[in-house]
Amino acid sequence: DAGITQSPRHKVTETGTPVTLRCHQTENHRYMYWYRQDPGHGLRLIHYSYGVKDTDKGEVSDGYSVSRSKTEDFLLTLESATSSQTSVYFCAINEPSYEQYFGPGTRLTVT
Amino acid sequence: EDQVTQSPEALRLQEGESSSLNCSYTVSGLRGLFWYRQDPGKGPEFLFTLYSAGEEKEKERLKATLTKKESFLHITAPKPEDSATYLCAVQAVGYSTLTFGKGTMLLVSP
Numbered sequence: 425d426a427g428i429t430q431s432p433r434h435k436v437t438e439t440g441t442p443v444t445l446r447c448h449q450t451e452n453h454r455y456m457y458w459y460r461q462d463p464g465h466g467l468r469l470i471h472y473s474y475g476v477k478d479t480d481k482g483e484v485s486d487g488y489s490v491s492r493s494k495t496e497d498f499l500l501t502l503e504s505a506t507s508s509q510t511s512v513y514f515c516a517i518n519e520p521s522y523e524q525y526f527g528p529g530t531r532l533t534v535t
Numbered sequence: 536e537d538q539v540t541q542s543p544e545a546l547r548l549q550e551g552e553s554s555s556l557n558c559s560y561t562v563s564g565l566r567g568l569f570w571y572r573q574d575p576g577k578g579p580e581f582l583f584t585l586y587s588a589g590e591e592k593e594k595e596r597l598k599a600t601l602t603k604k605e606s607f608l609h610i611t612a613p614k615p616e617d618s619a620t621y622l623c624a625v626q627a628v629g630y631s632t633l634t635f636g637k638g639t640m641l642l643v644s645p
């Protein structure tokens with residue numbers, strides 16, 4: 425298995441609170457990605473990073489921010505959580521031109 | 536805009552009953568087409584990458600093929616442990632990101 429961990433694995437939070445999800449890798453891969461997965465929508469890209477401090481937006485970036493201060497960690501922040509952000513969040517990593525490997529996911533519920 | 540459509544949405548097979556899953560795509564220039572398997576409650580697991588029309592790859596009971604417009608994932612004599620959701624994704628030339636289809640949920644009954 426690729427060395428990817430996500431924390432927390434499950435979280436319940438209230439509307440309006442900030443939430444930070446963490447993705448940690450031990451593979452020293454350059455690229456890291458955050459996706460959300462919802463029934464009827466499949467996997468959708470939120471943000472991705474192509475190096476330390478280098479990030480870009482994906483398809484569904486509104487309401488989310490990211491940070492990458494070191495190669496191994498990629499943080500996803502929901503600035504003010506809403507019920508529409510209830511989802512399963514996956515982190516993925518890869519080297520350029522190679523397949524992406526996914527973490528185990530974080531199930532987030534916003535009440 | 537890149538698009539990926541998978542069909543059927545769900546497929547139920549009897550053990551040993553071979554079938555195929557379809558992934559139709561539109562992309563400005565295809566760099567690669569990826570197949571993943573996802574079990575409930577887990578992250579997607581990489582299966583294959585296909586790069587050019589005519590290419591085929593095999594792994595156990597699975598064989599993936601690619602044309603200029605679609606890819607097929609053929610499942611030969613499936614077993615219950617092949618039950619999962621199968622995801623297809625495309626990567627365009629010059630981009631690092633993937634566009635995923637919504638997946639096909641496969642259930643193989645003993």
